[in-house]
Amino acid sequence: MKKVLCFGEFLLRISPAADNNIAEKNPMQLYMGGAEANVATALAGWNIPTKYCTVLPDNFMSSHIIDYLEYKGIYTSSIIYAGNRIGIYYLEKGADLKGKMVYDRDHSSFSQVKPGMIDWDKVLRDVVWLNLSAISPALNQNVADVCLEAVQAASKLNIPISLDLNHRARLWKYGKDPLEIMPEIAQYCDVLMGNIWSANSLLGIAVDEHIHAKKSREAYLEHAKETALAIISKFPKCQTVANTFRFDSDKENITYYTSLFTANEQFNSDVFTCKGVVDRSGSGDCYMAGLIYGLYSQLPPQEIVSYATSAAFGKLQEMGDSTEQNVIRVKKMM
Numbered sequence: 001m002k003k004v005l006c007f008g009e010f011l012l013r014i015s016p017a018a019d020n021n022i023a024e025k026n027p028m029q030l031y032m033g034g035a036e037a038n039v040a041t042a043l044a045g046w047n048i049p050t051k052y053c054t055v056l057p058d059n060f061m062s063s064h065i066i067d068y069l070e071y072k073g074i075y076t077s078s079i080i081y082a083g084n085r086i087g088i089y090y091l092e093k094g095a096d097l098k099g100k101m102v103y104d105r106d107h108s109s110f111s112q113v114k115p116g117m118i119d120w121d122k123v124l125r126d127v128v129w130l131n132l133s134a135i136s137p138a139l140n141q142n143v144a145d146v147c148l149e150a151v152q153a154a155s156k157l158n159i160p161i162s163l164d165l166n167h168r169a170r171l172w173k174y175g176k177d178p179l180e181i182m183p184e185i186a187q188y189c190d191v192l193m194g195n196i197w198s199a200n201s202l203l204g205i206a207v208d209e210h211i212h213a214k215k216s217r218e219a220y221l222e223h224a225k226e227t228a229l230a231i232i233s234k235f236p237k238c239q240t241v242a243n244t245f246r247f248d249s250d251k252e253n254i255t256y257y258t259s260l261f262t263a264n265e266q267f268n269s270d271v272f273t274c275k276g277v278v279d280r281s282g283s284g285d286c287y288m289a290g291l292i293y294g295l296y297s298q299l300p301p302q303e304i305v306s307y308a309t310s311a312a313f314g315k316l317q318e319m320g321d322s323t324e325q326n327v328i329r330v331k332k333m334m
Helices: 035-045 060-071 141-156 178-186 196-203 217-234 283-296 301-315 327-333
Strands: 003-007 011-016 028-033 050-053 087-091 101-104 127-133 161-164 191-194 240-248 253-262 265-268 272-275
Touching: 003 035, 028 035, 035 050, 035 060, 035 127, 035 283, 127 141, 127 283, 141 161, 141 178, 161 283, 178 196, 191 196, 191 283, 196 217, 217 240, 217 253, 217 265, 240 283, 240 301, 253 301, 265 301, 272 301, 283 301, 301 327
Parallel strands: 003 050, 003 127, 011 087, 127 161, 161 191, 191 240
Antiparallel strands: 011 028, 087 101, 240 253, 253 265, 253 272
16 A cells, blocks of 8 residues: 655644633643644545654653554554654644744654664655655754655655645754755655745745735735746756745734645635634644645646645644544535
């Protein structure tokens, strides 16, 4: 069975309880997370064979995590046991798009992975797609080198590679600018997903500093097209680029839409709007899962962008980091 492989750090998320009744006895809630684990969970829930590769300590907590992943239908045979701790992040208010966040990932098992620790030929043996995110190379040089190992190995085997350009400035603390790391990884990728600003920060793609003043969906989508063309020109192996746009107004109204550039044509989603969100975490991961789902299933480009956008928008109304939406629910929103 040919699988999608997601590679990245598994994280535990701790947040204040959203329900006051629960908060009286349990003021903090624990959620399973991590960008790539969120993608894997969504894909497995949509009946795409999915495998997850990460590094966990060999202890009882990791056993519970493995049980959780396998319950979700994710293959865990490529998980490596090393180190002493699981990465954590704290999110002050999940329903706030601008809520405070603190990462506690120093010296985690995953952050201590080194080149040569993972047998990529073995891990990729039953894989037809590799997915990873820019969050991993942001941790330290060794992790960045392992990500480069992964994309080089997959590229050598002609395995399509997708990369989420999620930029977390607070993680890049080891003396390297993202522009020194990410372009080398991106050159091996077939699908890049992010937005016009992350493409600028991580890949050096030009961005119009005055784009917000234009205040129109048309202007943002035209910029998305320019960004996609610039990425494809700079990284010829990449032929598919997705850009997402999510805005929140003073009245807490959320506007969300995306574009997909592939086969030298841009396909745009409908505009989704709502008042407030339940939880902001994992929406971008859900979008990436939607892209992979559509490309893996060989859907038409317009259906792919519509599905991914619907899934990501639906995730904003779910508590926790990973989605519980099934295919029928996502398509109903479309």
